[in-house]
Amino acid sequence: MLTSCLDIALIAHNRFPIRQPFSGGLEAHVWHLARSLAEEGHRVTLFASADSDVGSDLPGLTISPLSRSAAADRPFPLPGAVWESNQHAYLDLMGRLVDQHGHRFDVIHNHALHHVPIHLAPHLPTPMLTTLHTPPIPWLESAIGATGGAGSAFAAVSGYTAEDWRHVVADRMHVVPNGVDPGCWPPGSGGDYLVWSGRLVPEKGTHLAIAAAALAGRRLVLAGPIGNAEYFREAVAPHLSERVCYAGHLDQKRLASLVGGAAAALVTPLWDEPYCLVAAESATCGTPVVAFARGGIPEVIDAQSGRLVAAGDVAAMAAAIPEAIQLSRDAVRHSAVARCSARSMVTRYLAIYRNLIDERNSADHDWLLRASPRSRTPLPSDEHLRTSA
Numbered sequence: 001m002l003t004s005c006l007d008i009a010l011i012a013h014n015r016f017p018i019r020q021p022f023s024g025g026l027e028a029h030v031w032h033l034a035r036s037l038a039e040e041g042h043r044v045t046l047f048a049s050a051d052s053d054v055g056s057d058l059p060g061l062t063i064s065p066l067s068r069s070a071a072a073d074r075p076f077p078l079p080g081a082v083w084e085s086n087q088h089a090y091l092d093l094m095g096r097l098v099d100q101h102g103h104r105f106d107v108i109h110n111h112a113l114h115h116v117p118i119h120l121a122p123h124l125p126t127p128m129l130t131t132l133h134t135p136p137i138p139w140l141e142s143a144i145g146a147t148g149g150a151g152s153a154f155a156a157v158s159g160y161t162a163e164d165w166r167h168v169v170a171d172r173m174h175v176v177p178n179g180v181d182p183g184c185w186p187p188g189s190g191g192d193y194l195v196w197s198g199r200l201v202p203e204k205g206t207h208l209a210i211a212a213a214a215l216a217g218r219r220l221v222l223a224g225p226i227g228n229a230e231y232f233r234e235a236v237a238p239h240l241s242e243r244v245c246y247a248g249h250l251d252q253k254r255l256a257s258l259v260g261g262a263a264a265a266l267v268t269p270l271w272d273e274p275y276c277l278v279a280a281e282s283a284t285c286g287t288p289v290v291a292f293a294r295g296g297i298p299e300v301i302d303a304q305s306g307r308l309v310a311a312g313d314v315a316a317m318a319a320a321i322p323e324a325i326q327l328s329r330d331a332v333r334h335s336a337v338a339r340c341s342a343r344s345m346v347t348r349y350l351a352i353y354r355n356l357i358d359e360r361n362s363a364d365h366d367w368l369l370r371a372s373p374r375s376r377t378p379l380p381s382d383e384h385l386r387t388s389a
Helices: 025-039 081-098 115-123 138-147 159-164 206-216 229-239 252-260 277-284 314-325 329-340 342-362
Strands: 007-011 043-049 061-066 107-110 128-132 152-156 172-175 194-197 220-223 244-246 264-267 289-292 306-309
Touching: 007 025, 025 043, 025 061, 025 277, 025 342, 061 081, 081 115, 107 115, 107 342, 115 128, 115 138, 115 152, 128 342, 152 159, 152 342, 159 172, 194 206, 194 252, 194 277, 206 220, 206 229, 206 264, 206 314, 220 252, 252 277, 264 277, 264 314, 277 289, 277 329, 289 314, 306 314
Parallel strands: 007 043, 007 107, 043 061, 107 128, 128 152, 152 172, 194 220, 194 264, 220 244, 264 289, 289 306
Antiparallel strands: none
């Protein structure tokens, strides 16, 4: 019989710290998930970069640093130093999780985007869930292929992403959209400017937001980390003026204030976004979203929360802005909260955790030899069920 409180291990990647201001959507997601689980009364250990910070206000939430070599920490590391450091960090962590004796976690939730946790999952004494945050990437594909998915269940952040991974996880997969805490993204009163937020890199299409705002005759405020200095210097900086302002890399509270004060948010990816947390956050503030209809974005934004236009069509984006601004901000927020809330996400993940734990406890001794995604009890969170062709 399960107790109400679970011991949960969250495995993050080791590239960026899990702290504010966030480097991207994955870091924000893991930060909020860790805190939300702890707020529900569960004991959470986050395995992440040593300079991560999830706050000290939740006693059930602790950080266990993933080791990083001195060679990888140099300002200009030697080729391969970072890769090798991360490889050793995850080998060390998984070795400890495989060899647990005294304290045992009830469940492990893997967000690492690294192949080692997948490769060693069949040896774990603890059930593991791996969330797929990205399109298929070679080292994860090969790891899942090599193990057949044994030892880990899988979840995708959107139906689009689940379909993208269908050739690897062939039969069935959970779909759990990334959640947004309405308390952290309060309703804003709107204003006369547009907002664009995210990493300033070519694939996010910041330059197209600048062009669309100019066509619409609106001021635009940009916010986020500069992920590609050359792109910022050549495609963004020349346009900065009274009409286009860069607010910097803001912490969550200041970013929410900026987004909530905007008339509309522009989302301009040049790749297929697996989910698009930025769109969900903006809509939760009541700020209508005008976005390119790519990847998982149509699962985040509907007719009540914004407008979708053809990918790359700057003129269509500019034309849709006046219509989006006329949407009721209360209706925009209500739609986002109904479909993208953190509470719904946590509820779904907890149901998956408990199902995996029950399955492990009642399984025969052949548990480690079978691939869990192919034989588990269906859950309400299985929104994307499919059979192999």
